[in-house]
Amino acid sequence: MAAVWQTVVNGNAEWLAKKILDFELTKEAVIKEISKTNVSMKEKAFQTILKNRTFHGGILADGAGFLKHGENGKGIRSRWYPVTLARRFDNLKLVADRITFRQEDGLAVIREYSQRHDVVFFIDPPYTAGGKKAGKRLYRHFNLDHECLFTLCKSVKGDFLMTYDNADEVKEMARRHGFQMRLIPMTNTHHSTIEELVIGKELSWMDCYPTVHESKSEYKTVDRRKKVPHSTRSSDIKKKSSLKQS
Ligand SMILES: C[S@@+](CC[C@H](N)C(=O)[O-])C[C@H]1O[C@@H](n2cnc3c(N)ncnc32)[C@H](O)[C@@H]1O
Incomplete structure (x- = not known):
């Protein structure tokens, strides 16, 4: 990913856009392209775009695999929108000189x-x-x-x-x-x-989007009332009822 941003700020966004438009996408062509080693920064950027668009879920982490069926059964080509991708890089070119990219923590x-x-x-x-x-x-x-x-x-x-x-x-x-x-x-x-x-x-x-409020629930109450031992003696019951009446 860093290679992609570095390529944009280095002034090679247009090169990347053209490379995307010119690429004839087949599984064999992708394998050939991403197997290249010792490539330049901009070529590494292109390899990253290819992987991101043709690997399952756009996953770049190690161990990711090619799209098998993809969207509408179009397989490896199902997320390859060269015109849209190229336009994004052409747009980025317009603001590239206002971006500083740092590959750091x-x-x-x-x-x-x-x-x-x-x-x-x-x-x-x-x-x-x-x-x-x-x-x-x-x-x-x-x-x-x-x-x-x-x-x-x-x-x-x-x-x-x-x-x-x-x-x-x-x-x-x-x-x-x-x-x-x-x-x-x-x-x-x-x-x-x-x-x-x-x-x-x-x-x-x-405010046009839903606010996430505090979760309700989980109020802890402390019972401060004195526990009265339960009594079934008839005299007690009488006493209580007389109190009630007065
Ligand atoms: C959700 S993605 C962001 C994608 C980004 N918005 C873009 O459009 O390219 C999260 C990214 O954070 C990066 N990352 C993880 N830990 C990081 C750190 N400590 N410093 C900088 N980036 C980190 C990951 O490599 C990953 O590319």
């Missing part, structure tokens, strides 16, 4: 800018909070200290916006750090709509 970069009031962070971490979900299968670098990320977000002087999957562990962390949450619809690789969690300090500008 995101937590360290957030720390570096955390005291700046004029900085806004958009954070899209791998979805592995709670030790489950898609992130583990999708990315080689899935291992992230989510608790540390939330604590860092709490410390930033500017603003931040973070996206996560709608998991209980994530919501619990967000509540504990006093953040707000909204649920937004998102189309996944299987073209079905799922809900994604957006987390931030103040999200009232997103």
Whole structure:
């Protein structure tokens, strides 16, 4: 992934767009292309795009395999939209000179800018909070200290916006750090709509989306009443009823 962004900021987005448009996609051609070693940065970027579009679920992590049936039984070609992909890179070319790309630990970069009031962070971490979900299968670098990320977000002087999957562990962390949450619809690789969690300090500008409130339930009550030993003696019962009447 880093190779793709590096290629865009190096001024080779147009090269990548043309390469995508010119490629005759067959399984054999993909295997030939991705088997090349000692390739340049831009060629590595092209290999990444090919894998992402032809491997099952777009998975780039080690051990991923080719799409077998894909969408509508179109197999390996089912997620290959060269014109759309090329247009995205052509669009990126227009803003490339405003992007600085750093292949580093995101937590360290957030720390570096955390005291700046004029900085806004958009954070899209791998979805592995709670030790489950898609992130583990999708990315080689899935291992992230989510608790540390939330604590860092709490410390930033500017603003931040973070996206996560709608998991209980994530919501619990967000509540504990006093953040707000909204649920937004998102189309996944299987073209079905799922809900994604957006987390931030103040999200009232997103009021058109459902707010995620505190979970109800779990109130613990302490019974402070003195326990009265249960009595069946008729004199006791009489005493109680006379009190009631008076
Ligand atoms: C949900 S994806 C983000 C995809 C990104 N929004 C994009 O459009 O390319 C999460 C990414 O975080 C990366 N990642 C994991 N740990 C990281 C860290 N400590 N610092 C920076 N990136 C990290 C993973 O490699 C993965 O590519």
